[in-house]
Every structure is written in C-alpha cells, then in structure tokens.
Amino acid sequence: MNINITSINPTYFTPASSEVWSKDFAFLPNEKYLIKAASGSGKSSFFNFLFGLNDKYSGTILFNETPISSFTETDWTTMRREKISIVFQGLRLFPELTAFENIQLKNQLTNYKTEAEILMYMNRLNVAELAHKKAETLSYGQQQRIAIIRALCQPFELLLLDEPFSHMDDILIATATQLITEEVSKRQATLLIASLGNSYNIDYTKTLLL
Numbered sequence: 001m002n003i004n005i006t007s008i009n010p011t012y013f014t015p016a017s018s019e020v021w022s023k024d025f026a027f028l029p030n031e032k033y034l035i036k037a038a039s040g041s042g043k044s045s046f047f048n049f050l051f052g053l054n055d056k057y058s059g060t061i062l063f064n065e066t067p068i069s070s071f072t073e074t075d076w077t078t079m080r081r082e083k084i085s086i087v088f089q090g091l092r093l094f095p096e097l098t099a100f101e102n103i104q105l106k107n108q109l110t111n112y113k114t115e116a117e118i119l120m121y122m123n124r125l126n127v128a129e130l131a132h133k134k135a136e137t138l139s140y141g142q143q144q145r146i147a148i149i150r151a152l153c154q155p156f157e158l159l160l161l162d163e164p165f166s167h168m169d170d171i172l173i174a175t176a177t178q179l180i181t182e183e184v185s186k187r188q189a190t191l192l193i194a195s196l197g198n199s200y201n202i203d204y205t206k207t208l209l210l
C-alpha cells in the first residue's frame with residue numbers, strides 16, 4: 001500500500017514543528033520507518049488517524065490514491081481485518097481472556113495462522129507456557145509480547161507499532177524485532193514503529209522526528 005501524506009495537523013492542538021506535522025511525505029511498501037516522538041507530540045493521534053480511529057485532522061492522507069477521509073465504517077472494518085494491524089501503546093488485550101484466546105480472537109477472523117504457527121511464535125517470544133493464563137494476570141512485558149503476536153496473526157500491508165517494546169529486555173527485543181521484520185518482509189508490508197527514543201537496531205528506510 002502506498003501512503004501519501006499532505007500537510008496534516010490535528011485540529012485539537014497545535015503541534016510543535018516536526019518532520020510529520022504540516023509536511024508532505026510518503027510511506028512505501030516493503031519499507032520500515034521510525035517515528036521518533038517526544039511524549040505529547042501527537043504520536044498516538046498520528047497512529048489513530050492512520051487506523052481510522054480519529055479523523056480530527058486537516059490535510060490529506062491517501063491510501064493508494066484514495067483519501068482515507070472518504071472511508072465508511074465498513075471500509076475501516078475491512079481495512080483493519082485485511083490491511084492494517086496495530087499494537088496500541090495501551091495494548092487493548094481482553095483481560096478476562098487467556099493469552100491464547102486473545103491471539104485467536106483476531107486470527108479466527110481470517111484464519112491467517114495455524115495453531116501450530118501461533119504456538120511457535122509464542123515459543124520464540126518465551127510466552128508459550130502462559131498460553132492459558134488470563135491476560136490480566138500477565139506482566140506488562142508479557143502482555144506486550146502477546147499483543148505483538150496477535151498483531152502478526154492477521155493479514156496486513158501496514159503494521160503500526162506504538163512503543164511496542166517498552167517493558168521488554170534487550171534479548172527479547174532482539175527476538176521480537178527479528179520476528180516482526182521477517183513477517184513484514186514476507187508480506188512486503190510497510191512498518192511504522194513509534195518510539196520515545198530507542199531505535200531497536202532495525203534497519204529503517206527513514207526516521208521521522210515527531
């Protein structure tokens with residue numbers, strides 16, 4: 001998916017000058033971008049615009065030439081099932097469901113991954129033994145790993161990760177970035193990672209300061 005952005009700004013606050021707000025730029029397939037953002041600079045707003053959860057902006061965002069402001073709720077539901085996947089800063093796991101159920105809930109919409117593949121991902125991120133524990137009983141770093149696996153268990157052309165590794169140690173981050181970049185390359189997808197500082201040793205096409 002080609003994403004073209006022309007001079008966007010949130011309508012509800014005046015952001016400081018940056019390489020995102022009021023600028024023109026593109027995100028291309030099979031490329032990785034780091035959005036380096038100070039707290040409060042509007043990183044969640046930017047991701048919510050791209051995920052269709054917030055349309056309070058001026059300027060234009062095009063997905064393959066189509067302004068996303070023209071999408072209906074049905075269009076967005078399809079986009080979120082087939083084209084865009086996200087790890088929210090607040091994760092948004094279902095606390096009463098188990099780790100495995102949280103992943104399957106998303107996966108079952110498209111049956112994108114087999115149960116064996118999901119368990120293999122859980123093994124790689126060292127959470128397989130937690131599969132049947134309720135999400136609310138897991139540490140935040142464990143929940144982050146579940147949210148990452150959930151995001152990978154659906155089709156996508158755009159993967160949005162908002163501070164996805166904040167509670168993970170360096171070894172786990174290296175494993176997670178390996179898994180994520182493998183999946184992104186396989187699908188020729190666009191990866192956007194928002195981070196307050198760390199760039200996680202990923203080979204980015206471009207870093208944008210927000």
Ligand SMILES: Nc1ncnc2c1ncn2[C@@H]1O[C@H](COP(=O)(O)OP(=O)(O)OP(=O)(O)O)[C@@H](O)[C@H]1O
Nearest residue numbers: 012013037038039040041042043044045046054056
């Ligand atoms: N839907 C909204 N309506 C009105 N104001 C909003 C809305 N969403 C965010 N804001 C405001 O916009 C500003 C930027 O918020 P945002 O959550 O986008 O920043 P952020 O960079 O993600 O912050 P942090 O890194 O601290 O989570 C804040 O002052 C926030 O209160």
